Amino acid sequence: MVTVVARAPGRVNLIGEHTDYNGGLCLPFAIQLATTATVTARTDDQLRMTSAEANPADTTWQAYVVGVVAELRGLGWQVPGLDIALTSTVPLGGGLSSSAALECSVATAIAGLLGVPLDDRARRTLADACRRAETDHVGAPTGGMDQLVSMLGAAGHALLIDFADPATPATTPVALPVTADGLALLVTDTRVRHSLADGDGGYGQRRRECATGDARRLRHVATENDRVRAAVAAIGERDWRELGLLMTASHTSLREDYEVSVPQLDLVVDTALSRGAMGSRMTGGGFGGCTITLVAADEVVAARAAVDAAYRERGWAAPVHHVVEPGPGARVLSP
Numbered sequence: 416m417v418t419v420v421a422r423a424p425g426r427v428n429l430i431g432e433h434t435d436y437n438g439g440l441c442l443p444f445a446i447q448l449a450t451t452a453t454v455t456a457r458t459d460d461q462l463r464m465t466s467a468e469a470n471p472a473d474t475t476w477q478a479y480v481v482g483v484v485a486e487l488r489g490l491g492w493q494v495p496g497l498d499i500a501l502t503s504t505v506p507l508g509g510g511l512s513s514s515a516a517l518e519c520s521v522a523t524a525i526a527g528l529l530g531v532p533l534d535d536r537a538r539r540t541l542a543d544a545c546r547r548a549e550t551d552h553v554g555a556p557t558g559g560m561d562q563l564v565s566m567l568g569a570a571g572h573a574l575l576i577d578f579a580d581p582a583t584p585a586t587t588p589v590a591l592p593v594t595a596d597g598l599a600l601l602v603t604d605t606r607v608r609h610s611l612a613d614g615d616g617g618y619g620q621r622r623r624e625c626a627t628g629d630a631r632r633l634r635h636v637a638t639e640n641d642r643v644r645a646a647v648a649a650i651g652e653r654d655w656r657e658l659g660l661l662m663t664a665s666h667t668s669l670r671e672d673y674e675v676s677v678p679q680l681d682l683v684v685d686t687a688l689s690r691g692a693m694g695s696r697m698t699g700g701g702f703g704g705c706t707i708t709l710v711a712a713d714e715v716v717a718a719r720a721a722v723d724a725a726y727r728e729r730g731w732a733a734p735v736h737h738v739v740e741p742g743p744g745a746r747v748l749s750p
Contacts, residue, residue, distance in 0.1 A: 418455040419527040423519035423745035425449060425505035426512045426564045427602055427707050428698045429591075430665050431643040433673060435558030435578050437625055437636045440643040442575050443560055444591060444741035445568025446602075448511060450503040451748070452520035454528055457496035466501040475553075479514055482552025483521045486544040494525055506735070508608040510697075510704020514553075515561035518545035519745045523566075527747035538566040538744065556622050559584065568744035575647055589647055591741050598655055598693075599712040603722060604735040605679035607703030617675060617702045635672035639665060659694025659709045666696035666706075675701025679731065683708075683722050690714065690721045707739075 424445040431441030457463075462484060469476045480499060488494050499521060505513040522541040523533065531537055542562040549555045549562075563584060564574050572588040579585070593600055609618075624632045642661045649657040666684050670676040676697055684695040687708045695708040710718050719736045726733055 416455050416457070417528060418453060419524045419750065420451060420453045420748040421520050421524035421527055421745065422449050422451045422748055423516045423523055423565050424568060424742055425516045426561055426568070427600070427705070427739055428560065429573055429600075429707065430646045430662055430696070431576075431639060432665065432669055432698070433621060433625075433675070433700070434636055434639050434643070435560040435576065436556070436581075436622055437558075437633075438578050438581065439636055439640045440575065440577055441560050442573050442589065442643055442646060443564040444573040445564055445744050446511065446737075446739040447742050448505045448516075448737065448739075450501060450505055450513070450516035450520040452517075452524040453500040454521065454524035455498040456528060457498060460496040462497055462499065464499045464501070466503075468501075468503050468507065476517065478553045479517050479548060480521055482548030483518050483545055484525070485552060486548050487522065487525060490540070490544065492525070492529060492531075494529070497525075499524075506604055508703070509604045510609070510699025510701075511602070511604075512561040512565065512699070514549055514555065514557075515545060515565045518548055519562060519565040523745040523747060533745075533747070535567075539563075541745075542566040556619055564744070566744050568742060570741060570743050572741050573650075575643070589650060591650060592653070593655070593709070594712070594740060596653060596655065597712050599710055599715050600739050601687075601708040601710055601715055601718060602698070602737045602739050603683045603687075603706045603708065603719075604737070605677070605683060605703060605705065606732050606734055607677055607679050609700065609703040618700045621673065621675065631672045635668045638668055638672075655693055655709065659692070662694030662696045662707070662709060663688065669697055669701060673701070677701075677703055679703070679734075680706055682725055682729070683734065686722050686725045687718050690718045692718055
């Protein structure tokens with residue numbers, strides 16, 4: 416039997432939150448945390464799936480895999496029965512797009528199994544199939560940012576995505592030389608979990624509010640698009656102070672106009688800023704998940720310690736920190 420191993424990354428959104436499904440701009444990048452799918456062809460049409468990280472009592476993750484296979488078969492791909500084994504370093508439900516990493520790792524492995532070259536067109540096809548798998552099969556109303564950057568990410572670059580035409584989003588790589596300039600991007604997992612698949616939850620509600628013209632929600636979208644444009648300009652000029660200010664302004668808007676923050680996210684942001692970080696904001700859908708902080712590389716340890724101490728003072732379980740860099744998109748590892 417033929418076996419293919421593929422890897423797809425999670426992502427951090429540097430700025431541009433809740434804009435993808437509103438026809439706007441966002442600036443995510445792929446990270447080193449990733450999901451690996453080992454896929455073996457079967458002689459029948461059955462799917463057998465295992466996950467090293469998922470709770471054995473929770474099988475909801477399997478719907479993502481089934482959805483990917485169904486979407487690829489719907490495109491005319493001759494996908495056989497499969498044995499699929501998954502491992503992941505992306506925290507589940509942590510706002511770093513564990514779902515897109517899962518979907519894209521499986522889709523990439525299937526492409527490798529069928530001998531489909533992963534050129535730009537194929538990567539976009541897979542990203543859209545994975546988006547439909549999550550939206551139509553799982554019921555999570557995602558906008559497509561996560562799958563695109565998981566498939567199209569490039570080392571050292573963020574990806575500017577313009578969803579003005581959601582059917583064919585325009586993408587532009589943006590060099591992000593933070594490490595070269597002595598800076599670091601610190602992701603802090605608050606350990607507060609959320610699920611975008613809950614259509615009646617906050618994420619789905621925000622989408623409905625935007626669709627019906629809620630002024631405060633749409634004010635966030637409009638100002639966030641302006642911040643993304645300004646962020647790209649600041650990065651091009653290596654004006655990191657300006658980028659930091661834009662990140663912090665994004666968090667303020669998400670907290671006050673979009674109302675998707677939680678006390679843990681606010682505490683991390685406020686604590687990091689008080690320790691001299693250039694900027695900090697929640698990243699992802701909100702209602703939990705992670706923050707991203709732009710900080711001098713030699714101040715990372717102090718920033719982490721300050722956040723940990725603030726958590727202890729409130730009796731909360733310790734957060735988890737990751738220093739991240741822009742990495743490559745999904746790829747076949749073997750054969």
